[in-house]
Amino acid sequence: MNPTTLRRVAVLGTGVIGTSIALALRRADVHVGLYDLDTEVVAEAEAMGAGVALSPDDPPADVVVIATPPSTVVGVLRDAQECELGVVYTDVASTKARIFTDAELAGCDFTTYVPGHPMAGRELSGPRAARADLFTGRPWALCPHPETPPGPVRAVAELVELCGGEAKVIAPDAHDRVVAAVSHAPHLVSAALAARFATADDTMLSLVGKGLQDVTRIATGAPSLWCDILQQNADPVAAVLDAVVRDLTEVACALRNSDHAGSGPLADLLTRGNHGREHIVDRVSVEGARSRA
């Protein structure tokens, strides 16, 4: 790893993502100041070695990481910039377009703010679920505004690198469409499968196997946080759901209407599923090889 110019980072919001970033930075000997509305979770993060509680006397941080729920990011950013908490600001929210627009409307300073989104998470929440290696080898989207100078982008990219992530620059709209397909819509589809077992009896559960476990693994996480995320990315998520619904409706119809001739839509969906899965696996292999290199 290159020598770092980051000396001091402030993490606002010490949930699982904020605390994982703090732990990764502490490993690289960066000073980390921690803040959360809930002082108990700050104490938990401190006890895990994630840093020390942020103090009003602290000098401005090189980077301020806003790790609060998506709908709160712009308010926290505006306040942080107003009281000059740091030199550069980023966030970790999993939606970007609306935050981008709202931050412009709120008059936030884009010369020091670089929106970000690490593509990693855990089913568990809170600082105790944090892990220093959560971001190792994982993509980390950065969506800099055209008016942001290179310095702040480099500073945030350096933070990503210290956390072991792979920075990918992408426009906010493109980010949201991609994340709807790779994360937000899959979360809802996984929930819709898991929901079939919300009132399942013993017979229904008697034959549960590894396949169902895998498919429903992401059907966890606090509904309130996920409502917030999904509503911030409503149209792109709804568009992916529409496409999934179209495919499944056609297949259900084909299954009901014929014994043999109906294999057209069925074979077509299974074949497209095979191809899509190959692309996903190939990409992950490429990324894995790159991060090991």
Add this chain to the structure above:
Amino acid sequence: MNPTTLRRVAVLGTGVIGTSIALALRRADVHVGLYDLDTEVVAEAEAMGAGVALSPDDPPADVVVIATPPSTVVGVLRDAQECELGVVYTDVASTKARIFTDAELAGCDFTTYVPGHPMAGRELSGPRAARADLFTGRPWALCPHPETPPGPVRAVAELVELCGGEAKVIAPDAHDRVVAAVSHAPHLVSAALAARFATADDTMLSLVGKGLQDVTRIATGAPSLWCDILQQNADPVAAVLDAVVRDLTEVACALRNSDHAGSGPLADLLTRGNHGREHIVDRVSVEGARSRA
């Protein structure tokens, strides 16, 4: 493990499931005779130590395992019973109700046939993907006919035990409804998510993470085999797909129609998803603890 009374088993169909059963039985020193329409895959299975090619001079097997695609099971069973290939017969097809009815119509002898279905599989196919421990701790459904005497059921249960599986007796209709929910519909839903990436560009693939990998893991397998399986279980699978489609349609609509008030259906689905996932995880923990005990 109790001393076995199984000395000799014939496996008809040496794909991944048939060969895995053969490998597990060889570990317990059972003589295994192998047969497949494709003599090359028999040779592959033999080379892996799964047994020896079935010979016309072999004495009747204690149990004949029919490990061919679902739509072929009844024909293979009738032929095997006619030439008295064994004393007891079972199959491993992942649908049961239609095979049950078709076997009755074809005049198969249910005093010696115990339909079965091991709840384990691999994304890969063919004998080379076989593993002796594929069934360890996994449920294995048995759907005996009311007229089947206890002896043949015990013989097949013993085969399940030698393979490390957990025999669960269940009626064919109930089996198919359960399997539609735990395996067949999830396969199609996983395919419908993966299908979104069949023509994905680099931007779309740039942010692929672990969640999407897990949700699409089962979107593999030969479309021809899966068409066969799904068409054999058409109505139960279509019923689960309908329920998933209903949930996703409602959520897509709520996402489009409101910023904040629309969280009702969204929060409801996410909460039911949480509960369903808890049931699935609890069950797997219970089974895991039982199989370790």
